[in-house]
Amino acid sequence: MLSITSSRSIGLFLILAFPAFLLGCESADDRAAGNAVETAQQPPADERAPEKHVVEVNAFDHAFSAPTEIPSGWITFRLNNERAEEIHELSLARIPKAHSYQTYREEVIGGWETIWDGLRAGEIGLDELDAAVGEHLPEWAFDVEYVNARNLLSPGRTGESILQLEPGTYAMECWVKNAAGDIHISHGMIRELTVTDEDSGASKPQADLTLRLGSDGIVSDGPLGTGTTTIGLMLEADEDDGIVHGDVHLLRMTDETDLAEVARWMDWYDVERGLRAPAPADFLGGYNAYGSMPPDGRAWFTVTIDEPGQYAWIIEGDPEDEPWKVFAVE
Numbered sequence: 044m045l046s047i048t049s050s051r052s053i054g055l056f057l058i059l060a061f062p063a064f065l066l067g068c069e070s071a072d073d074r075a076a077g078n079a080v081e082t083a084q085q086p087p088a089d090e091r092a093p094e095k096h097v098v099e100v101n102a103f104d105h106a107f108s109a110p111t112e113i114p115s116g117w118i119t120f121r122l123n124n125e126r127a128e129e130i131h132e133l134s135l136a137r138i139p140k141a142h143s144y145q146t147y148r149e150e151v152i153g154g155w156e157t158i159w160d161g162l163r164a165g166e167i168g169l170d171e172l173d174a175a176v177g178e179h180l181p182e183w184a185f186d187v188e189y190v191n192a193r194n195l196l197s198p199g200r201t202g203e204s205i206l207q208l209e210p211g212t213y214a215m216e217c218w219v220k221n222a223a224g225d226i227h228i229s230h231g232m233i234r235e236l237t238v239t240d241e242d243s244g245a246s247k248p249q250a251d252l253t254l255r256l257g258s259d260g261i262v263s264d265g266p267l268g269t270g271t272t273t274i275g276l277m278l279e280a281d282e283d284d285g286i287v288h289g290d291v292h293l294l295r296m297t298d299e300t301d302l303a304e305v306a307r308w309m310d311w312y313d314v315e316r317g318l319r320a321p322a323p324a325d326f327l328g329g330y331n332a333y334g335s336m337p338p339d340g341r342a343w344f345t346v347t348i349d350e351p352g353q354y355a356w357i358i359e360g361d362p363e364d365e366p367w368k369v370f371a372v373e
């Protein structure tokens with residue numbers, strides 16, 4: 044779905060990519076969490092079948108617990124961030140057939156770790172990214188497909204991404220950074236996921252609310268209410284077959300929320316603050332296409348709103364353009 048074939052894509056790719064030599068960190072907490080989840084997920088087989096398209100993922104500081112093997116086809120990833128203290132996301136990278144998860148971790152993620160260290164130290168400038176990518180990443184890194192990304196969820200929040208997956212080997216990743224600026228992946232927030240040939244049996248999702256993202260900004264076909272809503276996105280292509288706006292996220296507004304600050308925070312490349320915990324807002328979920336138009340320009344995710352109030356949709360972008368839309372939930 045997403046191949047990195049242009050410098051723009053490389054830039055987008057960087058947003059996702061990063062280091063993971065320290066994957067041993069996955070161990071204790073993750074295993075404990077994984078066991079708890081597996082125990083909780085073991086109803087009788089006849090009750091399990093209807094839900095096999097739903098994949099429960101728990102976020103911790105800093106690990107995911109999740110199944111290791113899931114069916115292909117339409118899958119709902121339910122990311123629960125109720126047990127962590129930092130904001131997290133779930134990004135999925137499909138690893139090219141000729142390469143293993145281990146190689147991906149070492150060569151591609153490791154390469155990005157080196158680049159990130161260079162950016163942080165001021166040894167690599169943002170205008171030197173393309174050269175750094177050429178130097179530190181293997182050629183095949185450009186064949187990695189980022190199929191879904193950046194469902195940002197603040198502590199206490201749960202949200203879902205609904206997508207169609209081909210069989211293969213994937214990495215589940217979190218590119219958010221901790222307060223010190225280390226990417227969560229480096230602390231263990233990455234794991235292998237095998238998507239099998241068996242079909243999930245689920246069908247294409249039905250949207251409760253459609254959001255169109257295009258040259259006229261964020262356009263909703265109705266009001267968003269309390270409860271869980273399936274958001275269907277329609278992404279508009281630009282003149283160069285790219286995407287006008289490839290991401291959108293939902294925030295709960297408070298008196299302190301500064302949307303310009305949030306827009307700046309969402310720039311992963313901002314070495315000082317980009318995607319560093321704590322986030323400057325309460326994130327309830329969203330989507331990022333990472334520069335690659337999804338099939339038919341459609342994507343789906345769910346958000347859960349537990350109380351009325353002021354909320355906002357926001358797109359990563361220049362705060363000068365005010366890439367957001369504030370609205371009330373009754």
Ligand SMILES: [Cu+2]
Pocket residue numbers: 105130131132217218219227232
């Ligand atoms: Cu994280």
